Amino acid sequence: MKIAALVGSNRKDSYNRQLTAYMQKRYDGKLDIEVLPIDQLPFYNQDDELNPPQIVEDLRSIIKESDGILIATPEYNGSISGMLKNALDWFSRVDQVMVNKPTMIVGASMGALGTVKAQLQLRQILNAPGIGALTLPGNEVVIGTVHEKIDADGNLMDEQTISFLDHVVENFIKWAENVKFYS
Ligand code: FNR
Numbered sequence: 001m002k003i004a005a006l007v008g009s010n011r012k013d014s015y016n017r018q019l020t021a022y023m024q025k026r027y028d029g030k031l032d033i034e035v036l037p038i039d040q041l042p043f044y045n046q047d048d049e050l051n052p053p054q055i056v057e058d059l060r061s062i063i064k065e066s067d068g069i070l071i072a073t074p075e076y077n078g079s080i081s082g083m084l085k086n087a088l089d090w091f092s093r094v095d096q097v098m099v100n101k102p103t104m105i106v107g108a109s110m111g112a113l114g115t116v117k118a119q120l121q122l123r124q125i126l127n128a129p130g131i132g133a134l135t136l137p138g139n140e141v142v143i144g145t146v147h148e149k150i151d152a153d154g155n156l157m158d159e160q161t162i163s164f165l166d167h168v169v170e171n172f173i174k175w176a177e178n179v180k181f182y183s
Contacts, residue, residue: 001173003033004059004066008073008084010039015108015146016072018154023070023106026162027169033070036062038087049093056090060097068102068176069133075109075118085125092130099132102176104168106141114144134179139168 007017017035024033036059042048063069073080091098105122107115119140126133141164143149149158156162 001031001067001176002065003031003068003070004063005033005035005070005072006038006084006087007035008071008081010083014074015110015150016074016106018150019106019108019143019146019156020070020072021154022150022156023165023169026165030173031070031169034062034066036087039083041087041090044086044089046093052090052094059087060091060095063091063097063101064095066101068104068172069098071103071105071122073105073107073115073118073122075107075111075113075115078117079121080118080125084122088125088131092128096130096132098126100179101133102172102179103133103135104139104141104172105135106143106165108143108146108150110145110147112144114142114146116140116142136168136172136175139171141165141168 005020007020009016020035040055042053073084103126105119107119109115119142123135126135143161149156149161151157
């Protein structure tokens with residue numbers, strides 16, 4: 001299953017980027033995860049939307065050809081990062097490449113609540129008409145105190161988190177295939 005991944009942090013040692021890289025390794029063979037360089041996107045400008053920069057076209061076509069989307073979100077001041085919102089705004093216009101795309105959300109933060117507020121807002125944003133992504137219901141991967149759960153090589157160490165992530169990925173694959181069938 002071809003997955004386009006959006007990581008909402010541009011920080012070099014981002015836990016959300018490490019988590020995505022861990023998922024690339026752990027689910028290799030089931031999920032073919034490509035991380036899109038959304039940190040390279042310019043600020044969205046409606047003046048440019050009919051003639052956007054090449055990177056916008058390139059990322060849109062990767063999403064269009066994908067079977068699903070993975071979003072790894074940090075939590076910035078109780079919400080998603082500006083960088084992630086900027087990418088979603090580009091993808092919501094003209095081509096609307098996220099409409100009906102099966103989408104799995106994960107998020108990690110050092111706080112106890114592990115991006116729960118950001119994820120609630122993200123689900124609401126993804127439901128906007130121009131985006132229209134389908135989010136996996138009933139499975140919320142919120143990873144709190146992440147600095148205690150990832151080792152120096154970026155591997156998840158917490159068995160409970162790993163087995164929950166395995167379970168959600170299995171659910172996502174089954175669900176995404178059915179969504180694809182009906183969409
Ligand atoms: C944060 N952080 C944070 N954490 C949290 O649990 N709730 C929050 O509202 C915020 N707000 C916030 C705002 C800003 C501007 C920054 C830079 C950070 C901490 C944040 O979760 C932590 O830095 C994570 O490590 C960010 O994710 P990455 O970059 O590791 O993926």
